[in-house]
Amino acid sequence: MNVHNPPAADPMTDDDGGLGAQRRMGGGLAEQFDLRRLANMFRRRMRLFGAVALVVFVAVVLVTLTATPMYTATANVMLDTRQEQVVNVEAVLSGLPADSSVVDTEVEILKSRRLAERVVNALQLDKDPEFNPALRTTGPIGAIKGAISGALSALTPEEAQDGAVAEQKAQERVVDNVLSHLSVRRSGLTYVINVSFESESPTKAATIANKFAELYLLEQLEAKFEATQQATEWLNTRLDSLRDQVLADEAAVQQYKIANNLLSAEGATLTEQEISSYNQSLADARAQVAEDEARLATARRQLAGGSTGDDVGEALSSPVIQQLRQQRAAVSSKVADLQGRYGERHPEMLTARRQLTDIDAQIQAEIQRIISNLEAQVQVSRQRAGAISGSLSNARGTLAGNNQAMVRLNELERTAEASRTLYESYLNRYKETSTQQGIEQSDARVVSNATIPTGQSSPKVPLNLALGLVLALGAGVGAVVLAEMLDAGLATAEDVEQRLDVSYLGAIPLLSSVAEGRAGSPVDYVVEKPLSSFAEAFRNLRASVIYSRLGEPVNVVAVTSALPGEGKTTTSVCLARSAALQGHRVIVVDCDLRRRSVNRLMGKDPSVGLIEVLAGEASLDQVVATDPATGMRLLPLANTSVTARDVFGSPAMDRLLDELRRNYDLVVLDTAPVLPVADTRVLAPKADAVVFLARWRKTPQHAIEAAFRQLLGTGAHLGGVALTQVDMKQQSKYGYGDPGYYYAEYKKYYVS
Template sequence: MSDCDAPEQINRNAMNVHTPSPDRTSPSPGSSTGAWTNALLGELDLRRLYMAFRRRLRLAAASALAVFVAVAVISMQATPKYTATANVMLDVRQERVTNAQEVLSGLPADSSVVDTEVEILRSRQLAQRVVEALNLDRDPEFNPRLRKPTGLAAVKGAIRGVFERGVPADARETPVELQKQRDRVVDAVLSRLSTSRVGLTYVINIGFESETPAKAAQIANKYAELYLLEQMEAKFEATQQASRWLNERLEKLRAQVIADEAAVQQYRIANNLLSASGATLTEQEISNYNQTLAQARAQVAEDEARLATARRQLAAGSTGEDVGEALTSPVIQGLRAQRVQVSGRVAEMSGRYGERHPEMLKARRELQDIDAQIQQEIGRIISNLEAKVQVSRQRLAAIAGSLGSARGALAANNRATVRLNELERTAEASRTLYESYLNRYKETSTQEGIEQSDARIVSRAKIPTRPSSPKIGLNLAIGLLLGLGSGLGAIVLAEMLDAGLTTAKDVERRLDANYLGSIPLLSSVAEDSRLPPVEYVLAKPLSSFSEAFRNLKTSIQYSRLGEPVRIVAITSALPGEGKTTTAMCLARASALQGVRVLVVDCDLHRRSMNRLMRTEPTRGLLEVLSGAATLEQAVVVDEQSGAHLLPLAPSALTPRDVFGTPAMDRLLTEFAVRYDFVVLDCAPVLPVADVRVLASKADAVVFLAKWRKTPQHAIEAAFRLLAKIGAHIGGVALTQVDMKAQTRYGYGDPGYYYAEYRKYYAD
């Protein structure tokens, strides 16, 4: 850069100068590093993304190529596998042999049911049945123990064999181990199985993948067969279980019915509630008594009427011959017949013999005797009527008494009938329940052996003729996509893991610090880089490398607006950041401009300036501080540039605090009087505590960070230490910047345009 461009650079640096806050402990948002992260977190900048991709192109290409080759090799070496597919359909139509209700109903035509059956096909129970049916546990394809181990498995087997040597085989084959082996076989079978529903239909595809085509078809068909068999067995088992349960329930219900009916009969007997023809004996007895009572009452009325009639006839003056019973009496009829005969003889003899004839008298006495007999017989008839009336009345009274007793018994029976009805209802309910269970048991028994599966095989699996995997073309396409993805991922990861600082924007945004400038890597800007940097500054004063130090000098002078900057402490967070080289080059470049410059070696541990200048002085900084030598005696003049150097003598290492003494303060004051620009070449901040004491005495601290190498967190830790002592951090300068690579990293940074203006310098 020419001298005419210096004011523009000075103004730009002056506008950007700011000091980080002492209490700042963390970077601003966007702490992810690299241009890629910056683009993701900030506004989208396609050019920045392109630059990030370009500088990581080799990494991306290597990652993509590695993934693609790995996929290709795996695909080429993979064992060909064949897939056979059988189709089953859930049949919503069912044959109805009987009209009896099924124990286990058929599957409803529901979408969720079809999806459930798809999952049932993947059940471990069905897989276990397939394994047992086809003896797949003896097939090396599914049983890893039967395969010959290779690679890592062989090493593990050998190690296991050493530990298990001498242990009996039956001791190793524990039940748990055997179960694990069976589970591994089942897992291997399930991993080869694929089940899917065909669209929204009731058809389910059962696919199986195997290394052998015939085996794939056999296992797929066996899956379909056992699936149908399992459905039938489920129904058969449900029917049998229902039959057993119904039979057991029937035995209990039968005993309950017998007990309830026995309770009814016992209650009837105990409460005299015996019945015939639907009515109790008491009710039948009362009915009979009612009929007999009515007859008895009629009989009494009849007898009383006859007696009353006879008595009225006799009271009316009748001789009783006209009484109804007398008229029908055979005795009276016989006596009347005799009287007629006797009366006829009397009439005959009255005319023949006269009234006084003995025969006449005899006949009259005989007639009187017959009349007397008739009257006696009539009297007996009247007496018989009276006796019959008494008997009828007594019979009526007896029947009425018996009826009353029967009615009392009926009332008691009616009261007992309430409990009887309850017992009868209980017995009837038990009988009804027993009959319903008996009918259901008979229906269930008839269903055994006629169960139907809810599905049927639509098409059996055919032996495949082409391998289903590996699909070389598809795998290569996937490998290409994965390679591209891994390449992009590698770029993103590399950018995120790039903890170093790259551009001025990184310094200002991530560290919240002033950017002082960039010190290029000599090999990246010089065609002939055989000279050391400190020599190159003198040999090529108009080169871009020398111009970088002049820019740094200008930025340092304006790092504190309104205040002069004479004493500058150059430090870094870690060793190897280029502090001594920067200090010497900065001093020589400034001296060539006519500035009175002094470089002080303040690194008591390294004495890097002596090695850089290839001198071993006998007097140095410590001797000046102790008074053993004057400043003029200790200062070494750089004859090539005119810069003054204050080195450290070989015995410079001391445990004393030399920088915090009043002698150091007086010496710094003397430096400020004698020189225009004083550069303190300090040790790193993090490992050496003396730097913090010396940094607080300088007008500004120039913090160096190695381009793309120094971690951001290390710089922040050093900033916190310097902030605690009140040191003024003038800014950060990036060192060892590869200007050729910066054209790929530093989009927006002045170094990004290095290719455009590099010919401007006389290298």
Template sequence: MNAFTQSNADSSSDDTGDGPGGRRSGGLADQFDLRRLANMFRRRARLMGAVAALVFLAVVLVTMTATPMYTATANVMLDTRAEQVVNVEAVLSGLPADSSVVDTEVEILKSRRLAERVVNALQLDKDPEFNPALRSPGLVSSAKNAVTSMIASVTPQEAQDEAIAEQKAQERVVDSVLRGLSVRRSGLTYVINVSFEAESAPKAATIANKFAELYLLEQLEAKFDATQQATNWLNSRLEGLRDQVLAAEAAVQQYRINNNLLSAAGTNLTETEISNYNQSLAEARAQVAEDEARLSTARSQLARGSTGDDLGEALSSPVIQQLRQQRATVSSRVADLQGRYGARHPEMLTANRQLTDIDAQIQAEIQRIISNLEAQVQVSRQRAAAIGGSLSNARGTLAGNNQALVRLNELERTAEASRTLYESYLNRYKETSSQQGIEQSDARVVSQATIPTGQSSPKVPLNLALGLVLALGCGVGAVVLAEMLDAGLATAEDVEQRLDVSYLGAIPLLSSVAEGRVGAPIDYVVEKPLSSFAEAFRNLRASVMYSRLGETVKVVAITSALPGEGKTTTSVCLARSAAQQGSRVILVDCDLRRRSVNRMFGAEPQRGLIEVLAGEATLEEVMTIDSVTGVRLLPLAKSSLTPRDVFGSAAMDRLLEQLRQSYDLVILDTAPVLPVADTRVLAPKADAVVFLAHWRKTPQHAIEAAFRLLSGTGAHLGGVALTQVDMKQQSKYGYGDPGYYYAEYKKYYVS
């Protein structure tokens, strides 16, 4: 570890705390210290007051110059109850009663389309409150006249631009109306509050009511349009379905005709024909059996020797019955004549011949009946055969028809499906048509907006109260921002915690500790040796002497990160203060570019440090003595600027060793670290490096950058001292710092 880093580690190891730089953390009390907070606002009181005053004044001006506005509110309720005039399903159903639907309706009420309808209904584009173009008197009329005079020469592109400009103007009016509209749901209810803010109280009520009215009208129009659209669509669809049904049914009938699938009373004619043929065939066969049985019976009777009198057909024959009556009459006469005249009597013979003739007629009739039975049997057989043939033909036809029925069934199903679809659409068309004219809105106006009696804005008391809070907040924010942007170091705590190095002391700004008119600081430290200003350098010397425990510190290099930190003034004052305490002190000017020591003492030597190192002069020849305190000065000549590395030479080492042997304190006034590399060469040669930082001015990042440059040189950093400290302002910083109690101990010093 290099010496620069080791010194920090040694400094940190002396403390046993956990905080940065070895300081013990005070817990919550350190993190939130009311005194530090109060001090922060004390030192930034002017900034806070100025910002707060400006903000509050701006709020007051805005409030007093604001145009009075009036707000009117109309209440619209989503009605969850629906009147059922007709018991049919509506085309556009009612709104369900849930939160998402209510929120959706709120957005619809805030929609641009509804605002455009309100603008057109109330002609708000002609109202200067909503149309900025009308706020300048005569602007619209002059524009109209200009347009009228130029319309003949307007090109199509210019006409299009004109239309776009008018549309933009209309959109600006709508935007202005929407800015005045406020729509919100009342809690978790179905009530929506429609509020409008305008410069006129009656106008606010009128616009709020118009929003509610057009919202309900838009709901009705939506339902009417939906019903009308559904009716038109169903009507056009019905025409197509009607044609489909007619075509399908015509195809069925034509197929029936083409395939002889005619029917009557819902039954196929071929099937009816077959049924009739089956019945006729059965009857014909029964008739054949009957005729054959009668014929067979008659033949059997005749074969057994019957004369035919006992035949059934003979018994039922009227001819035979008549012949039998005649025979009975003749037989009675024959019997009478037989008994009266005998067998040979002419009348008897005549009667016998009549009887024989009647018997012959009866036999002839019986033969005719038998022949008739045979004919009937033949006819019955032929009839049965004919019916059987027709039945076979019908069955063949039916087999062909059954194959054709497959396609017929498909056509019939298609026709039935088309008919069912057509009937359902027809029923829905009739239901939808019946709903036209009876649509109901899903909401209703609970209360109309009334003309407000008082202005809604600006609310002067509230605005002033909020303005005061805002002003205080902005003031506090300005203070916090200023503190955040303040990258400088103000207290010992800042040095030790933020830089993690030792704090050597504070060099006050002379005007903050001296009363009356004072001269140069290097003279004041001599003139007022008991003053707080002189005491600050004695404290600094003591801190430097004990910055390396157990080692003697004689050679001290004083440097800073940037120019203007007070290095030369501090070096001279520290040298004079040490000389007044009886020490042998020599001040070596090591700033080749500025040579500030010469300017402070008003001298311009011809030879100096560079000549001594070059061997061109001796130390005694170039060294001067401060006539007031006896401090030896090793200045720089006017021509001392050289590109050679004079400070890293062996001659410089020999010179410092010589000075160390001859003097109690050797002060090296060096150049700033960041712009010049000389200090990085000189710093390791010194026993301690005193790093100066301008109070509240030198950025912390600059100091840290300088530390990084010195960290690899092996220099021993004794610590950081704050310069040009305003002791009056320092009392407003964190307590615990010595400067915080300056007001209590400043009387201890002699001015």
């Protein structure tokens, strides 16, 4: 029944305190979501799953069958993006823009409390028992309520006020009930809004749905009409005051002009026109000065550069210079002819040269006259510009005085113009608004009215049953998962090794789950059926313990647990008897000073025992008893062995264990639980190995971890954990890969 696993790191000396906290958190994700593991989980929780699923499904069926049939009627309202343009004026209250947010807003308006109140009042739904819970009560209670309502008129003002509050609350409850039956939603991404109403009566459902659509359109028209009427009244009042203001402002402008002699022509004063003329003349004069100065400067530069004046612009255009140049050209031609014919000293030659020199002198004199003329023109231009500039300065001085008066005039004119503009805009808007009264249009229209439904909308029996089945399955799964999460016990070898990080020593089956027919005591069954699976479990346990410390002998074994009732004594005796049947020298030492469970199990009631041996009051041979069935030896506790002394930590206990090691192959110490008693922490380090027992699916993991912490630092060697009282029939539903998973396949291998 046991598959030995390699021993893990010693939890009593491990750095993390022997608990392996990080690796005991549940294993890897792949292992947690193993399909076989899930299947096994549902196999062992099938009854819980079926019970929860059945209860939920039956509840859904009962609710569906007992529910009142309801009928739903739907009216379709469309936001109309096309508006009739009767007059080409802007409306006081503009139409709704065609975007998604506006459609969603109108949906909320259709679901508003104000609109629901109007529907309730229009159809008197407060008198309908379907929506007014107060009217559903019949019999004496209804009569009492009627009497109370009739007596409200005779109450004092304070009491009547309380009655009015109660009536208002009742009205609010009716509105709440109506809204709870209303469903308004947008049809996809269109501008169509579906207004649905659910009622016990199909006719009533259609009537209320149509009334919601009708009052919604009416509310839009009323809002536009009220806005237009208020705007018209306000504009009319405002125009009267604006008209008086315009007249006053324009009169102030005219009076100021007369007082300050600010006459004007063509939009400008006379001084401004004079300054404008002077500015133009001054600009022309300054341009002429610049032109004359440029001509003079150019001529002077040409002369300064070595020019004879022939290339000066005014000289080129002078008719005198042109004539002199023609004469000079003729004389030059004559000189050239005479020079070739007579030579330089000829009288005619000398005469011709004197003529040429005289002509050149005349040309230079003419050029000097031209330069002098240019200088005179520059002086004249400058004087003209200066005169115009002086006149302009005088005109500007006059204008400065006028401008001081114009500042106030401009302010008065701006005020008058603003008043006039404001008055005209209000007047135009008043005329437009007046023409709109009576032609307001709703921004929506009813596409189709609600018709009387022919079939009920709820409860939908097939859908409810399908959803109920899904809900039942989900509830069953949730119950199974919750039960598994709350199951803090250990069930498989994998649980022990992964969650506790210690070696798994084996499983001790529950005798009733493996024995055929009626079975007696487990300690007797080991002897009576030595080849049974129950006896084989203890042989496997002994083999696991022996090899828990590789390379070191294991003679003294301490059997303990976290809590009482884990099967320590039964396991200790069965382990010893099984080993004795194999021919080993075995002794069981009862170390549980408070319970003395070995005595009760073996039917012994000695007068001396372990305490007397340790105290030196009796010898070991006098105290040890022999099991006649197997030859196992027993060192019991006497009934009077009650002491507060630390007997297990004494040197006498060390000497006793040394003696038992020499004389026996296996020494089994049946100790007390770790958590309630401190004796085991003293005794455990003296053993070669500690066998820690945990009851299958019962002992909480936290209790085991707490016991490990108690043993931490004592120097004890934890051989591993063995599961006791394992139901092998149920174990096959746990842990794919665990030895118990295959019990049905190999149980016939044993002799019952």
